[in-house]
Amino acid sequence: MSDLTQACKVHPMALPCDSNETSYLLPANSEDWEGHGIPDFVYRQEELLLEGIQWPRRAPGLPDAPPPLSRFDCVLCSAWRQRMELGLFRYHLGELQTQTLPGAVGFVAQLNVERGVQRRRPQNIRSVRQAFDPEQFNFNKIRPGEVLFRLHREPGLPGALQQEDILVMINVSPLEWGHVLLVPEPARGLPQRLLPGALQAGVEAVLLSSHPGFRVGFNSLGGLASVNHLHLHGYYLAHRLPVEGAPSKPLDPGGRLHLLQALPAPGFLFYASGPGPELEALISRVCRATDYLTDHEIAHNLFVTRGAPPGKTSPSSALTGVRVILWARKSSFGIKEGGAFNVALCELAGHLPVKTSQDFSSLTEAAALALIQDCLLPPAQAEEVQAALVALTAQEEQESFQKYLFSY
Template sequence: MASTRDSNEASYLLPPDRKDWEAYGIPDFVYARKELVPEGIQWPRNAPSLLDALPPPSRFDSALCLAWRQRMELGLFRYHLGELQTQTLPGAVGFVAQLNVERGVQRRRPQNIRSVRQAFDPEQFNFNRIRPGEVLFRLQPAPIAGALRREEVLVLINVSPLEWGHVLLVPEPARGLPQRLLPAALRAGVEAVLLSSHPGFRVGFNSLGGLASVNHLHLHGYYLAHRLPVEGAPSEPLDPKGRLHLLQAPPAPGFLFYSSGPGPSLEALISRVCRATDYLTDHDIAHNLFVTRGAPPGKTSSSSTLAGVRVILWARKSSFGVKNGEAFNVALCELAGHLPVKTSQDFSSLTEAAALAIIRDCLLPPAQAEEVRAALVALMAQEEQ
């Protein structure tokens, strides 16, 4: 399926002639453990232009953005993504709203999802059917003596991008895995965040029923040059060991997992999150997940320094069938405070109160939310047994 290429910039670019794409092979982006940077990434302070003041791109950022830009120039996306009209909604939350009309009109029709546990269907669209040029590279850690081989993770363009650099991380696509979060997929997503020097590179996951539109295991990754509420929102511990926290502030209460960086802390986080999502999937409860650099759990943090990685998990009402016609659909971005809006009218009239009402309507009723909370606390406590 692939031929290994050098990791210089040119290796991530397609040949100019489309007929050569099939023979191009998939380049490898091989990264060393030392490239996973947990500390020192921060938002610029008092900068007249945030974009101009962001830190230099990492090797990962350069490879992704160079190849992504080329695919845009080659016309491989469903529409050309220019600079999106963006506003921070007035109010205490700090919602970042963006007008993205094309995504609302041009994106592929979502599949008919009937269950959070729905099996993979090879007859439906899946990522084994994409054009060769949509693959940017294979994300691969450098081999470590004695360590098990990691699963192959392909980085693809999202042909209906919601923001700059919008990609999909797809583990072992040939296996036909359904949209159920697995440790290898989450590990790739968290490590992608740690490979980026951009404070606004985020990764997320939508379950079936949580507005995933393709039932083939994948995560989203994208750049957003704006702070989001969940980066520093306050939380309270739900167990004495601090393994699980409750994120209390709007847009929506969620379960917070935190790691200071690579090593045992990160592996523990991956294990805990996937045990939580397994519980939700097994009980047919839809969910969304968001990975971002952020502050440690505890009190509100207004610091521009992002000390580690936050993974936020939301259990929510299932949304099956055709997506609704609201100003925005509630999935991983919206629960984190990023609102891609579909029409100019909605963009100009949207308020914080209206956004919160749409989001709250998608959350579990209180009794079920409390049941889920108790179950996840019990799951975390099993580590001691």
């Protein structure tokens, strides 16, 4: 394990929570969990961290230092660790064996045998547009102790979008330490179709973390979402990923939509330098794209990470904003056996949770690329999707211009 990985690995899970944040911890007696209630995590505009977030760099003669904890990191990780100690997960997650595969891509492979064996079987999904079924497993049926807190913005925080309250709960079959689900108002019974308020919460969760490796993602139905109840994933990974600074080309004159050109897979890149009108426009643009894909029965995966602006390709580039990458892909329903890994949001971003020791020891970059590229759309269909999203972007630009004219 590299010094950088070791330095990041102890952050943020190994550090204790501030004593003022104990309201997010459960009572020792499980009989008291029902009456414990769900604590609120209310965040302010100034907690959305824009500058100074980067991977640690070694000072001569000194080990790498982990980044300081944000309040969000402190609360999430202390509560998450307590649930692990209380046995609320399907398995105990130790430090995962990790390697960077040799090659140009920089795949980060991790051996996670327990997740491959013990995770809940995916639901019987037949359509990207499938309706919510209250008889199937959903997040209204979880144990009270699995919920960490309710995430919502401070009243009056600037923003045109109405922000739903988001329940942040443990993923009982975690990919990595700190793996949580962000579930908007589960009682509404929303199907797994991305909504602007949910995406805004996911992007702002990334901005609330001071750890460069906290990412958020979304799997559509047919894109390996295993539960048809609206949710996003959030987790820590103490490694750079290829998509943080991969090169791209603009697809529209205004530079609102880019095509990520680097391996492991081409995807549509959206970028915002921080919260405000630019971020709200990004969220609207992304959800227009996912609505198009859903309406046309095209499965998709989405990944949110801090990263460099489009055109900045150096792996040492400052993480000056938020990159949202959207991949359209072939639909895949049910559990897929036989491959070293299943292809969903993290695999397309370059993080490979591998299911068996044999596959972990033998996996090569070429084999990983073959698995990923087998899940992508055929070239002709990919070109149709690209043309449709470019047209949607142009339509949005025209609507924004007309709105500007009518405001005078």
